[in-house]
Amino acid sequence: MEKSNTEQLYEEEMQMFADDEQIDSFREQFLDMHPYDQASFFIEMPKETRLKIYTYLSPEELADVMEHIELDDIRPLFTEMDPRLAAMVLAKMATDDAVDILNELEKDVVVSLLTIMDDKNASEIKELLHYEEKTAGSIMTTEFISVYENKMVKEVMEFLKAEAPEAETIYYLYVVDEDKHLVGVTSLRDLIIADPDTQVSELMSENVLSVSVAKDQEEVAQMIRDYDFLAMPVVDFQNHLLGIITVDDILDVMEEEASEDYSLLAGVSDMDRPKDSAFISAKKRLPWLVILLFLGILTASLIGQFEQTLEQVAVLAIFIPLIAGMAGNTGTQALAVAVRGITTGDYGKQGKMKLIAREAGTGLINGIVCGVLITGIVYFWQDDFFLGVLVGLSIMATLVIATLAGALVPLLMDRLNIDPAVASGPFITTINDLISILIYFGLATTFMQYLV
């Protein structure tokens, strides 16, 4: 979002206060902003100004700021901070956010920060650090509110008043038995409406949905979206309540997963960032390009096999990019549909067979339409009916096979437990180049006598 002039002036004034050590004026303006705006301001400051600001704010206040800084920007901040301050700030943050930050830092820095930190916070964080990336465990927080089923509503309300400032959300309350098994859920909304003398067990819903710590974050996001939850409890294999995942973290997960799928479709394994230099950006894209270059050489050597055909009928070369291009286009379409369908879980087992049959049908219809169109065009343009039929037939066959390939590759990857989104557009395009050339020159060589 672009800044208005007023915002710009406000921020310039704050920087002046910070640099001139007018601590009270700085604090007043700074703390009046939402933490996200504090974070945006903070990250734009020169290092000298930031070093001063660290001394003006309490660890709690800094924790609020740090929770809203993009993870890509976090490392320099925790490196320039005094380690004792860094440890205190981390201890004041929501555990899930602290863990996210520690995952961005060097291993020895993490160890020393956890050593300085008080034992309770350190052990909570250490526990979360164990969970594998992109699982429910890695995105959950341990700052949740759980209550025993035999408590009264009025007792719970008193308890909430004390716990509210620390908890990540107070709007869902998870009910546990004496062994910390998750047995129910209730909401602050229900508590407010309820008679203060009701027991929690009467109020709660026993039909509580939870996810296992090992669950993929994308599936958790899908569940929270389907059920319209604000938070979801995370349990271990014995149904002990371990933590909760809140909807604000799910928004980030969705953004991350969407960005990942999008990049992979375009053949960029790791998305460039606006600040990346040309070198870094080239480094991220080159691996794909080099692989595709070698696949392209395969295609070239395949055409090389047909050099004799080409020497006799040079006009054949004219239609190479058209046919290869159409193969790539239709393949990418089918790929996108299949990947999207698989990742959103819209296909069951039966659905997959149906998808393949559907794609074959779609390829055939598209093939016939495009094939007939191009036959006519080539006939009128080159005044050569057989050339027209050859190009038309090639397009038709190519579209059927390339459409199928586009759908089959991600399905196959899914079967092999590889994320189907990895089957990128450029990859399928290059594979389909190969297939289309084989069909086109195969047909041309077979029916050579009609062409010359």
Place this chain on the structure above:
Amino acid sequence: MEKSNTEQLYEEEMQMFADDEQIDSFREQFLDMHPYDQASFFIEMPKETRLKIYTYLSPEELADVMEHIELDDIRPLFTEMDPRLAAMVLAKMATDDAVDILNELEKDVVVSLLTIMDDKNASEIKELLHYEEKTAGSIMTTEFISVYENKMVKEVMEFLKAEAPEAETIYYLYVVDEDKHLVGVTSLRDLIIADPDTQVSELMSENVLSVSVAKDQEEVAQMIRDYDFLAMPVVDFQNHLLGIITVDDILDVMEEEASEDYSLLAGVSDMDRPKDSAFISAKKRLPWLVILLFLGILTASLIGQFEQTLEQVAVLAIFIPLIAGMAGNTGTQALAVAVRGITTGDYGKQGKMKLIAREAGTGLINGIVCGVLITGIVYFWQDDFFLGVLVGLSIMATLVIATLAGALVPLLMDRLNIDPAVASGPFITTINDLISILIYFGLATTFMQYLV
């Protein structure tokens, strides 16, 4: 998600209860499920069973179910229902969900449903129906809780108890003045901690962020994600509070926008659905394919201009798909990076010039690496140094220009206020085919004497 056997049995039993008119048993099992699961079950039933179920449930209970049915599946349900029941169900739904459903129905059905509905609900819905699709107005709900600034915390808590069952969220309370201007915000969390005798004006934050009704839904999603809000107030141009947008609707917006960007990158303007037949699916993809076919004919006729060159040096044809393919690949990468950067708002005005410069650099580095690689390979393979240099130079020039084109096209579209995501991968690929052919054959024709 796939179903377990227990779930399957449970659902079969419910269907039996429904078909046999064992209303009490059916209601007991059905109402024990989460509305999302009720919706999933409901949509899988045959029409005859559904027609019975309509009579077993109250309009409120049906509203809960309907709120969780995918919009694509909604039309047949509201067509098979008795219109008076349909109107009652819509009246019991959250206004934003009711509006979403009405947008799926035929215009005359909408008019007749609104005529049957009681005036209060009908006028609320009519107001929301006016807002343009994909704006804040179109996704907001009018069931929010607003309080006057001079109220006491204890009064507000009493008020909440009465309003809680109806409101979309009771966790954020928006504070308005006498003329309904939005002046502040407070949360149920703050209310619970606060002394019951505090005035709302002392408790509230005056620094309340809001969006205008006309704001694009994607920008609203970005704000809610950045600020970690559960809801966001929507105001008109005079800052009157009109409605709120809740985070559960934002999850749907994010899914919708991600799906749209992904499909467009692959050249599918409207995503296929698992249930679509081959005909429907072909109809969705054909427009793109036909446009690309005509662009491909342009490329073909361009090569046709160089037929003489091709007749003299047939080997040139071998490298056409390689060069065109690399142009397409690098263009799609640059496109994806630019579109992503623009839609997430990571670039300011300055950033766009920087992006272009960066992409030129990236294209040059990738071009040099791939160009040198391919020169060596072609030289050793074809034993022709000049051919190697020709292909290498073409790849290099192609990669620079195609990378730039990939970034420039979405930037240009953004400048023209067109969604940059519309610049799909296949489109940029086909444009880059053209560019690459021009470079390759242009160079080949110019330096012909070294090749033959």
